[in-house]
Amino acid sequence: MQQKIVRFVVWVASALATPVLLSAQDSPKLSFVNDVVPVFTMAGCAGSNCHGSIRGQHGFKLSLFGYEPPLDFKAITDPDAHRIDLKNPEQSLILLKPTFQKPHGGGKRFEIGSLQYQTILDWIRQGASFDSPGSPRIQTLTVTPSEQTLVDAGSFVNLKVVATYSNGLLRDMTRLVQYSANDPSVVEVNSSGEVKALRRGETTVMVRTLGQAVGARIEVAGENCPAQTVAAARGNYIDQFVFTKLSRLCIKPSELSGDSDFLRRVYIDAIGTLPTEEEAAAFVKSTDPGKRAKVVDALLERPEFNEFQALQFSELFRSGIQETGSKGSRIFYEYLRTSFREHKPYDVLVRELVTSQGAHWSGNEPSSFYHISTNPEPGDHATNISQLFLGVRLECARCHNHPYERWTQNDFYGFAAFFARVGTKEMWESNENADYYKEEGQVINPATRLVAKPKYPGGVYEEDDPDSDIREKLARWITAPDNPFFARVTVNRVWKHFFDVGLVEPVDDFRVTNPPSNPKLLDALAKDFVQHGFDLRAVMRSIMNSRVYQLSAQPTPSNRDDRINYSHYYMRRLMAESLLDGMAQVTGVQEKYAGHPLGTRAIEVHQAYLAEPNYALQVFGRPDREKICDRDQQPSLVQVLHLISGDTIQRKITAPDSRLKQWLAENDLTDNALIDRIYMASLTRTPSLPERTRILGLLEAPGANRENLYQDLLWAVFNSKEFLYNH
Numbered sequence: 001m002q003q004k005i006v007r008f009v010v011w012v013a014s015a016l017a018t019p020v021l022l023s024a025q026d027s028p029k030l031s032f033v034n035d036v037v038p039v040f041t042m043a044g045c046a047g048s049n050c051h052g053s054i055r056g057q058h059g060f061k062l063s064l065f066g067y068e069p070p071l072d073f074k075a076i077t078d079p080d081a082h083r084i085d086l087k088n089p090e091q092s093l094i095l096l097k098p099t100f101q102k103p104h105g106g107g108k109r110f111e112i113g114s115l116q117y118q119t120i121l122d123w124i125r126q127g128a129s130f131d132s133p134g135s136p137r138i139q140t141l142t143v144t145p146s147e148q149t150l151v152d153a154g155s156f157v158n159l160k161v162v163a164t165y166s167n168g169l170l171r172d173m174t175r176l177v178q179y180s181a182n183d184p185s186v187v188e189v190n191s192s193g194e195v196k197a198l199r200r201g202e203t204t205v206m207v208r209t210l211g212q213a214v215g216a217r218i219e220v221a222g223e224n225c226p227a228q229t230v231a232a233a234r235g236n237y238i239d240q241f242v243f244t245k246l247s248r249l250c251i252k253p254s255e256l257s258g259d260s261d262f263l264r265r266v267y268i269d270a271i272g273t274l275p276t277e278e279e280a281a282a283f284v285k286s287t288d289p290g291k292r293a294k295v296v297d298a299l300l301e302r303p304e305f306n307e308f309q310a311l312q313f314s315e316l317f318r319s320g321i322q323e324t325g326s327k328g329s330r331i332f333y334e335y336l337r338t339s340f341r342e343h344k345p346y347d348v349l350v351r352e353l354v355t356s357q358g359a360h361w362s363g364n365e366p367s368s369f370y371h372i373s374t375n376p377e378p379g380d381h382a383t384n385i386s387q388l389f390l391g392v393r394l395e396c397a398r399c400h401n402h403p404y405e406r407w408t409q410n411d412f413y414g415f416a417a418f419f420a421r422v423g424t425k426e427m428w429e430s431n432e433n434a435d436y437y438k439e440e441g442q443v444i445n446p447a448t449r450l451v452a453k454p455k456y457p458g459g460v461y462e463e464d465d466p467d468s469d470i471r472e473k474l475a476r477w478i479t480a481p482d483n484p485f486f487a488r489v490t491v492n493r494v495w496k497h498f499f500d501v502g503l504v505e506p507v508d509d510f511r512v513t514n515p516p517s518n519p520k521l522l523d524a525l526a527k528d529f530v531q532h533g534f535d536l537r538a539v540m541r542s543i544m545n546s547r548v549y550q551l552s553a554q555p556t557p558s559n560r561d562d563r564i565n566y567s568h569y570y571m572r573r574l575m576a577e578s579l580l581d582g583m584a585q586v587t588g589v590q591e592k593y594a595g596h597p598l599g600t601r602a603i604e605v606h607q608a609y610l611a612e613p614n615y616a617l618q619v620f621g622r623p624d625r626e627k628i629c630d631r632d633q634q635p636s637l638v639q640v641l642h643l644i645s646g647d648t649i650q651r652k653i654t655a656p657d658s659r660l661k662q663w664l665a666e667n668d669l670t671d672n673a674l675i676d677r678i679y680m681a682s683l684t685r686t687p688s689l690p691e692r693t694r695i696l697g698l699l700e701a702p703g704a705n706r707e708n709l710y711q712d713l714l715w716a717v718f719n720s721k722e723f724l725y726n727h
Contacts, residue, residue, distance in 0.1 A: 030123045031135045031178065032073055033210065034165075037066040038176040039116045041209045042191060043098060043109040046072075047178065050106055057105065060200050065208045066179065073130050089124040115175065136165035141173070141212040144207075149219040149248055150187075150197040159193035159216055161207050168462035177209040187218050200249070202564070206513055213513045222558065223249040227471065237528070238546040241521035242566050251559050254552040254568035259284050261727060262292060262550055264684035265569070268726045269498050270296070270544065271304035272311070272578045272603045274585055277680040284685075296544045299538050303341070304603070309536075310337035311577065311603045312497070318372050318625040319606070326595055328368045333606035346490060347479035347534040350389055353623070354475040357422075359434040370422055370435045378443050382416035387628055389478050391489030391510035392457055406458065406512075409679035413445040414455025417464070418474045437469055457485075479534070485510065487526035491539055492516075495525065498543050500572040501564060517564045553727040571727045573633050576620035577602035580648070583718060586682045587652040588659035591616075616648045643719050653711045653718075660714060666706055671699055674710070682717050 030036065037046075040062055046052040052064040058433050060081070063071050076094060084092040096102040099117060100110035110116040141163050148157045161173045179189040183203035189195045194206055197220040204215040223253065246253055257265070263283050267275045275283070283291060299305060310333050319332040339349050358367035372375060372384055379398055386394045397412035420441035427431055443452045454462040454470060456477055466469045478486055489510060496502035503516040503525075516522045525539060532538035542547050551569050559567035580602045584590050592598050593605050593614055602617065608625040619642050621632045643649065653660065660683075663674050675695055679687045687695070698709055717723055 029129075030119065030126055032123065032128075032130050033069045033137065034135060035119050036073055036123050037069050038173065038209045039110075039119055040072070041066045041178045041370055045098065045106065050504075065213070066210045069210070072188060077128055084128050085122050086124065086128060089121055092124055094121075094124075095120055124503050136167040136169065136528060138210050138212055139166050140164045141177075141207065141209065141214050143207050143214045143216045145216065146214075147217045147219075148195075149221060150195075151221055153197050153199055153220065155197045155220070156388040157195045157218070159189075159195060159205065159207070160261065161193065161214075163212070164208075164217075173209060174618045177207050180206050180208075181218075182206065186220055201561075202249070202517070204513075204515055215513055215515050217515060217519075218530075218596045219249055221248065235547045236545060237524050238521065238542060238548055241524060242519055242546075246559075246565055246567055247564065251565060251567045252556050252564055253548075253559060254554055254556055256547065257550050257552045257569065260683075260685040261552065263295065265726055266292075266295060266299065266544055268574065268578055270299040270308070270540070271302055272308040272575070272581065273304050273601075274578075274582045274682070275684055276585070277677055278681050280684040281625060291509065292550065293545055296541055300541060306337045306340040307393050307601075309340045310334075311606070313683055314606060315623060315625055316493075316628070318628065319368060319382075319608075328371075329607035331360070331424060332366060332368055343535070343537070345534040346536050347486075350479050350486075351472075351475040354389075354478065355469060355471045357434075357436050370419075371424065371433060376424065377443075378419040378422065379414040379417035380411070381422060382412060384388055384628070385419075385478075386415060386457065387508045389489065390457065390485035391492065391508045391618070392485060393509055393511075394457065409445060409447045410452075411455065411457050412450035413443055413447075414461065417443045417452040418462075418470055420464075421470075437471075439466070466468070481530045487529045488522055490534075490536075491525040491529050494521065494536065494539050495543065498540070498549060499566055501566075501572045506630070570623065571725045573620075573725055575620045575631065575633075576617045577605070579724065580616055580618055581613075582682070582723070583649065583652055586659070586678075586715070586718075587655070588662075589652040589655040589657070615654055616642065616646070643724075649715055649718050653714045658708055664710065669698060675713075678713060678717065679708070682714075683720075683722055 034705070040046045040051075044050055046064060046066050047063045048064060051057045051062040055061065060083070061075055063069070066072065075081070083094045089095075091504045093102070093186065095117060097104040099112050100108040101112075113667045141161065143159055143161050145157065145159070150157060159174065159179070161177050163171045165171065169591050174193045175191070177193075179191065179193060181189055181195075181203050182205075183188050183201065186199060186201040186203040187195050187197055187205065189205050195216075195218055195558075197218075199220045202217065202219040204217050207214050207216070243253065263275055263280060267273055283295065288294070297429055306689050313336050314329070314333050317332075319329050336349075353366050353369045356366040356369050360368040360371060370381060373380060383393075383395045383398070386392045390557060392407070394407055394412045394415060397407040397409050399409075420443045421438040422435060423438045423441070423723060424435055444450070445452045454464055454474075456462065456474075459477075462470065462473055470657050477483065480486075489504075489508060492507050492510075496505075496507050503518055503522045504510055504514060525542075528542060529535075529539050548566050549569070551567070553569040553571050555562075555568045559565075562568070563570065573579075580591055584601070590599050591602065591614065593600055593602070595607070596605060602614075605617075608623070614622075619636075619638055623629065623631055652658065653662070660678075663669055663677060669677075672692070675692060676686050679691075695709075695713060699706060
């Protein structure tokens with residue numbers, strides 16, 4: 001009876017965050033998992049830069065954030081390491097070093113007599129056993145508040161962390177977890193969970209212990225913030241969520257973009273192509289108040305939209321790598337282009353991909369979807385499909401339980417088991433490869449050395465019927481309207497395309513430790529996507545018609561540093577294909593791509609590998625599709641040198657059959673009109689008065705060579721940020 005009372009007192013005291021230090025004689029048996037391991041996590045000993053690193057520190061290795069207590073127990077109680085002293089507990093190295101009674105590279109981690117010190121001391125006094133029989137385990141970890149807006153720098157908020165155990169008990173873990181701010185320049189957090197605002201911005205404070213992790217979203221508004229800073233008009237639900245948050249953070253959005261900027265932007269984002277000078281002139285002159293929405297609708301139905309989407313999804317699905325060949329990649333590209341032309345719902349397209357099989361080159365459309373490497377195996381497919389359609393990076397759990405998420409090796413190999421019967425064979429009669437569904441196949445979980453049973457990530461197991469294709473069940477589960485992953489990761493990818501920054505970054509790394517910047521907006525986009533029958537065009541239409549998308553790229557003093565709240569349009573460099581196609585469209589001089597007829601635009605080049613690689617495409621970031629990744633859009637010295645002195649621009653501006661030559665040959669075309677043509681064709685605007693005056697002055701100078709000057713003008717335009725960037 002006395003022991004029961006003592007246990008009750010300990011739990012109550014813990015729930016109230018009041019340390020109660022009982023004597024070894026009266027205290028209950030301490031749990032290594034529940035009581036000792038959290039101390040090492042809280043103190044930072046189990047962090048990735050200390051003993052929790054992959055190699056540990058100075059011969060002492062702990063599991064990262066206490067994910068694997070059995071390994072920690074073995075490391076601490078190893079008799080050869082002499083880290084604990086059962087006869088003289090106070091002389092145990094595990095206490096002497098973190099209290100800095102002995103030299104310690106990690107410095108002092110806690111004080112003598114502190115709750116952390118006393119917990120370890122009592123555990124050693126009780127015999128340093130692994131755990132008491134039937135000891136409960138943490139099931140969930142919660143932090144409150146999960147979201148908090150602080151008014152200005154210097155403000156505080158105290159976090160409270162509660163663990164729910166497998167026996168239903170709750171325990172206050174506020175002083176037994178590790179805290180860290182994703183952006184420590186915005187807030188600082190101490191070991192007691194006290195968060196102090198440092199500057200305006202936002203970040204997530206991560207809370208970790210025993211393999212569990214949760215986050216608290218902290219926003220810091222500007223000093224002396226007036227109420228209702230954001231007074232911008234709100235066109236649809238996207239504007240509501242974005243501007244509400246901006247108002248809360250006292251960030252003023254930029255003004256609405258001008259017609260020229262909007263038209264060039266929306267053409268590049270929707271169809272990957274510049275508007276023609278005629279299209280630009282007509283749009284700018286129009287006084288129709290609904291002209292922007294009409295342009296959006298028109299672009300979504302143009303053939304170039306289907307081609308542009310086929311290119312981007314070919315890249316996402318890694319079509320056209322060397323293993324599938326040019327013919328296989330062309331078939332896959334045509335399948336995607338046809339799917340978009342026919343307005344095929346995205347869930348239908350994904351189900352076709354997941355259940356695909358057949359020869360790659362014989363018209364079986366998406367059959368090469370599974371051929372992502374020379375000899376792909378079930379684990380490769382699990383990694384690929386979970387990242388593509390669930391936004392979950394299961395790869396980490398291939399070798400060990402995920403250190404930052406709930407995914408375990410059982411999750412990884414259970415998901416891989418869905419693809420145990422996917423095989424590849426070479427068809428000698430047609431000299432091509434094929435993916436097919438085998439009669440049998442299995443996946444072995446190396447942790448258990450048992451055959452893994454198909455299991456949905458974070459969900460239940462599935463029965464594999466030998467007479468059916470279990471991937472059909474998986475495909476239905478992935479694309480189900482209530483699937484918590486599919487719609488959200490899809491709209492996040494779409495959002496990133498239009499804004500350059502996803503609501504979750506990286507776009508395919510959804511986890512509790514990487515929360516969205518605007519969770520309510522992400523949920524609203526996913527709901528809109530599902531309600532419109534998984535129609536990608538519907539989501540794109542909502543985005544392009546929002547005021548948020550149509551904001552100017554010119555920042556204001558209050559939003560200049562904002563990169564995650566969409567207070568202004570984020571400029572970004574044109575993708576390689578749009579850049580080359582733009583130059584070709586302006587000059588009328590086409591690029592030649594190996595294996596494609598002259599006149600083929602870069603966005604129609606379907607394979608990743610070209611027989612004769614196009615240097616400009618490579619330099620400006622066209623990926624090889626060997627792995628799922630964002631394009632490298634960072635500028636480089638090689639790009640600068642190629643723009644300045646490379647042959648791509650030079651060939652186009654000096655070609656005898658270029659549009660420039662044709663314009664110069666028109667006797668009735670004045671210099672003013674020719675300058676307008678060049679600017680409107682390339683920048684979707686007419687030149688400013690200073691620009692026009694400078695150009696005309698050069699043309700009128702004695703000895704001026706008119707053709708050379710116009711070639712120089714085109715060269716300068718193509719090298720300008722205004723041309724190279726979408727803005």
